Amino acid sequence: MEVGFLGLGIMGKAMSMNLLKNGFKVTVWNRTLSKCNELVEFGASIGETPAQVVKKCRLTIAMLSDPAAALSVVFDKDGVLEQIDSGKGYIDMSTVDPETSSKISQAITSKGGAFLEAPVSGSKQPAETGQLVILAAGDKGLYEESIPAFDVLGKKSFFLGQVGNGAKMKLVVNMIMGSMMNAFSEGLVLSERSGLNPHDLLDILDLGGIANPMFRGKGPAMLKSNHSPAFPLKHQQKDMRLALALGDENAVSMPVAAAANESFKKARSMGLGDLDFSAVHEILKMTKD
Ligand SMILES: NC(=O)C1=CN([C@@H]2O[C@H](COP(=O)(O)OP(=O)(O)OC[C@H]3O[C@@H](n4cnc5c(N)ncnc54)[C@H](OP(=O)(O)O)[C@@H]3O)[C@@H](O)[C@H]2O)C=CC1
């Protein structure tokens, strides 16, 4: 199957590489075009614009940083809309808000194309090993057509109904994750400041009812102040912001998420946005008497 792939950041590079390794023909595009070269070494072709990729491929996947990027790649000059038509499908796997996704869906479908939003749970390593969880919504026929690709990219896909539901589910999941990261960081600081060994805390957490892969995977690196980016903090803060907007629209009080968002904003303002979202630990460590 020939698939187009737009956006070769941390996630897009791993996902398109995975498709190539599993026998898909992949045509890639990235805003910074030089990032395509590594994929070419593994057999990918390059499209010089999003429109060129869509012209060549029946299915095109996008994995872009945020709503502005997702909209730009579709609506700007040489964008997806210039070549989408009936018989072609567009799958946006970026994490965006439901309004952005709906706007893209309307534009694609008004030109006869099929649209699916399919944000993912899971980070760099699950993307490399095909262990993502795919939260799809939109055109059911396109979802079914995409299953061979989703089976390579993920360990499980969900079809959640109408466009917007995948985006909302992803924001709820990441809102919980961002709040957990803040609570975890505060716990690590509290254990150290009160004279405990934080490595003991990690062991104890891992044996109890709140054990989870995020604490297990990131905890030891956080204690060494190693925040090599898997999920950039700037994207986690974007997701908190979009989740809080969803809370506003639905009159859901979210004081815990709002406090977590403030910590991520502070970390961004201190220049930590390109580090892993675990770097929020650094600003919590800085608070003293
Ligand atoms: N990293 C993670 O663990 C996960 C991330 N996500 C989500 O996946 C998406 C991608 O994340 P990730 O790969 O980490 O992000 P990166 O920051 O590594 O990559 C972002 C990508 O978006 C492109 N981009 C940014 N702005 C524009 C623009 N205006 N026009 C065109 N392209 C643009 C970048 O191009 P360029 O190279 O030119 O800068 C790059 O390809 C985000 O929505 C994120 O929230 C979801 C699950 C996990």
Ligand SMILES: O=CCCC(=O)O
């Ligand atoms: O959006 C990013 C999710 C990262 C993860 O699920 O570990």
